[in-house]
Amino acid sequence: MSPEMLLQTAPAAPFSSTEFDDYVVHSYARFPLMLERGDGCRVWDVEGREYLDFVAGIATCTLGHAHPTMVDAVTQHIRKLHHVSNLYYTREQGELAKWLVEHSCADKVFFCNSGAEANEGAIKLARKYAHTVLQIENPIVITANASFHGRTLATITATGQPKYQKGFSPLVPGFRYVPYNDIAAIEQAIATLNHPTRQVAAIMLEGLQGEGGVRPGDRPYFQRVRQLCDEQGMLLLMDEVQVGMGRSGHLWGYENLGIEPDVFTSAKGLGGGIPIGAMLCKASCDIFQPGDHASTYGGNPFACGVALSVCRTLAQPGFLENVQARGEQLRAGLRAIAQAYPNWICDVRGWGLINGMELHADAEITSPEVVNAAMAEGLLLVPAGPKVVRFVPPLIVTDAEIRQALQAIENALAAISLAKTQ
């Protein structure tokens, strides 16, 4: 039976969000929208209403929905061999690792299933490196305020935002925080922590802070951090979970900063929506031995085969140029809109197709309000904190779709404005 026929014959059994909430743990604040199907940059809810999807599963659906290349890869790999564990070799895992190494500064890859798990791997690698190479007994990893690294215990500890840590103590020891993009502060922190004996094993940073408000890293800051790491033997770990895989207009976020990390992590966009994560490292810190780290699902032939189809599509001529051009188009359009609302919007920023529109801290509107108003106009967006609206569409987004999104934002802001004056 063809997929189209399956869709037609499946009965549209009603299932309400109320019933959903009877059974699913309430750990998410969900929008009142039940989605059913997608195609390209569009999704449809159960009532058949169409939305332009500028969330893309939170910067994940690199090729949008139901992309023919992914449909083919999914079908091919589920038919052939989908999972056997890491007791054995599979071609797909080797091929994806080879592609990633050939298209990045890394020499080796470890596969897992999510961003948090990839970051756990990076933190474990940094600790083992500290114990075996740097001879540090109680290694410290420095991370940034307003960062986001995941929801496991170690990664909420790495995340420099108390709201993610509240209620989950005791946290994991061995983390310290510095303000982002602040050279003097990180110099000071390292000088203190490494005196009289060295304690800092690694510095872990996002090249652009995503959840923390779409804040791009400064080139001079990252170049200084790279230099400090080189001088003192510390590892530079970069979390590329959100900004990597072409989203920044370059394949990797660090390319925007003119530096190379020792270790970096990928997930979200890597599988185009199929769960996969990866920790990538230079040969100089490839120190895991058999038994040191593992993941049952990690790098199975299904996930790797699909991710490889995403990677190869990204590498096609013109793909990243589209990301850059659409990003510029979006930012220019948002800046024009911002001029009409100077009391609300204070900044528009981002790289490639990860962009944020920031509202004044004391503006009478919040990012969830803008997101809800945009939804009413048929555009899906996601906040990055209470005052930043985030735009992370599929990387295949077209000129016409950007124009449609800008129109929807304009309509949404006009609707909010009208409601406020009534």
Ligand SMILES: *Cc1c(COP(=O)(O)O)cnc(C)c1O
């Ligand atoms: C989403 C995200 C993570 C966590 O990824 P999960 O797949 O949800 O575990 C980690 N780091 C960054 C920068 C992210 O954006």
